[in-house]
Amino acid sequence: MRPKIYQFGDFITESFGDGGWGASLANHFSRTVDVVLRGYSGYNKRLALKIVDRVFPGAESSGAAAPLAVTVFFGANDACLPDRYGAFQHVPLDEYKRNLHSIVASLKKRWPSTLILLITPPPIDEVQRIRHPYVENPLGLPERTNEAAGAFAKACVETAGECGISVVDLWTRMQHYPDWRNAFLSEIHLVVSEDVGVIYKTSLNFWCSLLFLFIFQYFVGYNCSDIVCY
Incomplete structure (x- = not known):
């Protein structure tokens, strides 16, 4: 049976289109590796x-082996400003940290040996958020700012x-x-070296580095050789 990577996140994780x-x-x-998406738009x-x-199989379930890794990718919605049209998604920063601690604790308790990778919210292109609002935006202001995303x-x-x-x-x-x-406007092409295909013979440290490399090459489109795993 192939090992699994679970992706737990919001609308970015949910995106399974071309x-x-x-x-x-x-x-x-x-x-x-089987990649299992648990993406929830608006969360x-x-x-x-x-x-x-409730979204992952129980550790005690028959045949439910621990996944190799779980990525946790939330924050873009939490960072909506409380006085803009996306206020219903806003979460105060201190609560965001508490919730993240609780999610990590839940995953660690379920799968002690699984690699857990947190992914921060991406930067915000405020000009594009004004040009392409999700709903009517009478204020003419972005519901998210890059500064707020940076704090989260x-x-x-x-x-x-x-x-x-x-x-x-x-x-x-x-x-x-x-x-x-x-990265938000066009398809990002991947540049991944051939030797990363040797999956089963790698350590968790290599998995961490591999996931880091893949994530940045996807979102940025560069061969990021300086990525540090920490």
């Missing part, structure tokens, strides 16, 4: 905490450190590249 994050990860690991950490114990990204990184697990600081790393905004 070129979507979920579809690309499944394609990359085809015939070696924030508050809602995620309510379902985390920092909280995610801090939480990973407190929990002793790995984190992808997507918000910071994407902005290292001048054309990072294109």
